[in-house]
Amino acid sequence: MKGPGIYISAIGHIGLIGWLILGWGFDADPLPIDPIPFTTISGDAFADMMAARTPKPADAEPTALPQPVVDDTPPPPPAQVATPTPAPTPDPVAPPVAENPPPPPPPPLVTEATDVPPVAPAPPPAPPPSPQLEVSQRPTPRQADRIAATPSAPAPPDAQVADVAQQETVPDAAADPEVVLDATQATAPPETTTEIVTEAEKPSGAVETSVRPQSRPSRPTPPVSTPPQETPPQETPPQETPPTPADPPAVVAQDDIDNLLAELSDDTPSQTPTAAPAVPAGPPMTGAENDGFRVSVQSCWNVGGMSSAAQQVTITVAFDLTTDRKVDGDVRQVSASGGDAQAIAVAFRTARSAIFQCQNRGAGFTLPSDKYEQWREVELTFDPSGMRLR
Amino acid sequence: MMKRFLTLLVALMLAGPVLAQGGPLRLTITDGVIEPIPFALPSFQAESLEAQQAAADISRLVVQDLAGTGLFREVPATAFISQVSSFAQPIAYADWRAINAQALITGAVTVTGSQLVVKFRLYDVFSGAELGGGLQFAGTTQGWRRMGHKVADAVYSRITGEGGYFDSRIVLVSEAGPKDNRQKRLAIMDYDGANLQFLTDSSAIVLAPRFSPNGDRVLYTSFESGFPRINVLDVANVGQQQLPTAQGEMAFSPRFSRDGRQVIYSLSNGGNTDIYRTDLGTGQHVRLTSAPSIETAPSLSPNGDQIVFESDRSGTQQLYIMSANGGEARRISFGEGRYGTPVWSPRGDLVAFTKQNAGRFHIGVMRTDGSEERLLTSSFLDEGPTWAPNGRVIMFSRETQGAGGTSSLYSVDISGRNLKAVPVQSGASDPSWGPLQQ
Numbered sequence: 037m038k039g040p041g042i043y044i045s046a047i048g049h050i051g052l053i054g055w056l057i058l059g060w061g062f063d064a065d066p067l068p069i070d071p072i073p074f075t076t077i078s079g080d081a082f083a084d085m086m087a088a089r090t091p092k093p094a095d096a097e098p099t100a101l102p103q104p105v106v107d108d109t110p111p112p113p114p115a116q117v118a119t120p121t122p123a124p125t126p127d128p129v130a131p132p133v134a135e136n137p138p139p140p141p142p143p144p145l146v147t148e149a150t151d152v153p154p155v156a157p158a159p160p161p162a163p164p165p166s167p168q169l170e171v172s173q174r175p176t177p178r179q180a181d182r183i184a185a186t187p188s189a190p191a192p193p194d195a196q197v198a199d200v201a202q203q204e205t206v207p208d209a210a211a212d213p214e215v216v217l218d219a220t221q222a223t224a225p226p227e228t229t230t231e232i233v234t235e236a237e238k239p240s241g242a243v244e245t246s247v248r249p250q251s252r253p254s255r256p257t258p259p260v261s262t263p264p265q266e267t268p269p270q271e272t273p274p275q276e277t278p279p280t281p282a283d284p285p286a287v288v289a290q291d292d293i294d295n296l297l298a299e300l301s302d303d304t305p306s307q308t309p310t311a312a313p314a315v316p317a318g319p320p321m322t323g324a325e326n327d328g329f330r331v332s333v334q335s336c337w338n339v340g341g342m343s344s345a346a347q348q349v350t351i352t353v354a355f356d357l358t359t360d361r362k363v364d365g366d367v368r369q370v371s372a373s374g375g376d377a378q379a380i381a382v383a384f385r386t387a388r389s390a391i392f393q394c395q396n397r398g399a400g401f402t403l404p405s406d407k408y409e410q411w412r413e414v415e416l417t418f419d420p421s422g423m424r425l426r
Numbered sequence: 427m428m429k430r431f432l433t434l435l436v437a438l439m440l441a442g443p444v445l446a447q448g449g450p451l452r453l454t455i456t457d458g459v460i461e462p463i464p465f466a467l468p469s470f471q472a473e474s475l476e477a478q479q480a481a482a483d484i485s486r487l488v489v490q491d492l493a494g495t496g497l498f499r500e501v502p503a504t505a506f507i508s509q510v511s512s513f514a515q516p517i518a519y520a521d522w523r524a525i526n527a528q529a530l531i532t533g534a535v536t537v538t539g540s541q542l543v544v545k546f547r548l549y550d551v552f553s554g555a556e557l558g559g560g561l562q563f564a565g566t567t568q569g570w571r572r573m574g575h576k577v578a579d580a581v582y583s584r585i586t587g588e589g590g591y592f593d594s595r596i597v598l599v600s601e602a603g604p605k606d607n608r609q610k611r612l613a614i615m616d617y618d619g620a621n622l623q624f625l626t627d628s629s630a631i632v633l634a635p636r637f638s639p640n641g642d643r644v645l646y647t648s649f650e651s652g653f654p655r656i657n658v659l660d661v662a663n664v665g666q667q668q669l670p671t672a673q674g675e676m677a678f679s680p681r682f683s684r685d686g687r688q689v690i691y692s693l694s695n696g697g698n699t700d701i702y703r704t705d706l707g708t709g710q711h712v713r714l715t716s717a718p719s720i721e722t723a724p725s726l727s728p729n730g731d732q733i734v735f736e737s738d739r740s741g742t743q744q745l746y747i748m749s750a751n752g753g754e755a756r757r758i759s760f761g762e763g764r765y766g767t768p769v770w771s772p773r774g775d776l777v778a779f780t781k782q783n784a785g786r787f788h789i790g791v792m793r794t795d796g797s798e799e800r801l802l803t804s805s806f807l808d809e810g811p812t813w814a815p816n817g818r819v820i821m822f823s824r825e826t827q828g829a830g831g832t833s834s835l836y837s838v839d840i841s842g843r844n845l846k847a848v849p850v851q852s853g854a855s856d857p858s859w860g861p862l863q864q
Contacts, residue, residue, distance in 0.1 A: 393528070
């Protein structure tokens, strides 16, 4: 009894086989091929060319090398060596009698017996006393002027607050004095917490300070030795030894090849496209690329200055981007919900400001340049519902 | 049939990726940031020699107002790339973008005799366009602070989309002397503590002043007769009248209705305290509660339909809401501790309150259904919250511990941020925030 499963299986297999035979039904674009100009040369030309590069053997017949002379005389016997006689055993000698007895050993140092235990060796220096730390009853983020999705520690005292963290540029004494780096001050992002912390939520037993970790002992600095006068490494590629008069065939061969290649390049039609390069479409954006773009925009979306009514508005805006990742034209409002006209206007202005501010923070948005067609048009929905109770 | 189904399935599988690749890149942003908006305010141009001082003072005041909200941050003048030398000068937006100023405020001041004119423009730097049109205010040189506050209010309103609160006043109880012999007087001042003026002398204890909706009158509780009575004070001429109260009754904790024609208050008679409403025009009064417990501190909703008040009818002091005409009340506070002095926000969405729990006092807010309770402050004694006209800021009084403790005013954003002291020349308590001045 053939059940419907047999038919389904048969149809499925037939369809799959047919699908495979028909080449998956896709019109796959061929992979990009970089054209390499080449040509063919005749066997005679190649032989001539190789002959010109191969040094010709000398016209004279080779002469045999002189045979080595073999000395058949046996080597002289080794000279007789006198057998060493053993040294006579010395007679025992009585120890000399000292006329003056040696001085008695110094009396041991007598100390009064006490119950005090011996002094232990000095311990290593103790670390500095730790401040009395109270146990935090409840971890509560510290108060900060900036609230964002990801927290960041307060900037170091010697760092300037900036959007992007960078280390201070310190001149290196050992560096090449001719290479002068632009002195930059250390920057750090502003202190950020993930939620608003009110005075009432601030636990009184919170840890205010932490013990600074002990610094590791510094390694002994290696002795500074004057390096020998060495010639600085040449960054330029090693120069080819100029052809000596002894190698004229090589020169001829190189010239031939160059001339041949030049002729070929002249004869071959140009493979360089004259039209503008096609805009890369690229594969779809990955999740990480989408997240990177989203994070960069949301870091500029400041909802703190919006009215309560505007914080109820979910708004969708659209804009086009140029290939250098800048907004082409202006931001357009697509849709909005959750508020009156004034609240929507504020929500739109805040979203628009976030887009332009984020664009101006660096060299455009962080988007893969080889996927331009995937992000040429962008539609962003700003939903502040999760931010109202931060 | 099965074949069609499989064909359709294969077609959908093939079309899926193609369809997914079409159209714009669509993303949803849900996590933003909350941080002060940087703004630049080059000192306003003095268009006459006499205007130089006023221009500098008004510029400084606008910066103080905006930065004092915690929503804005001034970009220091030392960071400016381009200078504004004329009110009509075109704006070099790129220079202001480079220093990350999101808003630019330019202005000019003219003084002619005793008349002062201030005008300003606000620019959205990243949009490269003016935000709203230019605006100018005219007044007297003595009123330069009010004009500065009005400029700040306009800027605040255009950027945030909600009204400001800088051109408003506070009525309060000014305090002087030791705790056991404290002198209390009614006083009025600007929202930032400037222009403090006394409305009463210190001959009688005064408590709980409350502004009328348009700011022309003040209700307060006076112990002039030895018993608490409710007085109505005219702010313009300091004239007073007393709410009629029978012998042996104690009236306190008054508030105006939203139209300013009626007063709701607590009346204690025979050991029982209930909430009443009295018409100021006719003197007719209505009893709104009749429970044997203590009902007090009534506050009307913005539309006047409901009253939030405190009551100990459940055994502890809690918050309740009932109709403005009385009737059954529903409890909205259920947390630990005791709740009191509820005040309905001007927006109508929140209720501010004082909470006492575990030996600490808090100022907090909750929604009108009791949800989303959030404590904003914590101290030895915080009490008496009052709302800014825009419902975004709360002012309250804080008293320090000990015999030498003093009372002072503080303000805090409803998010709990920007907690700061209000500079008052003397000790102060019981603030009531008035409306924006006309």
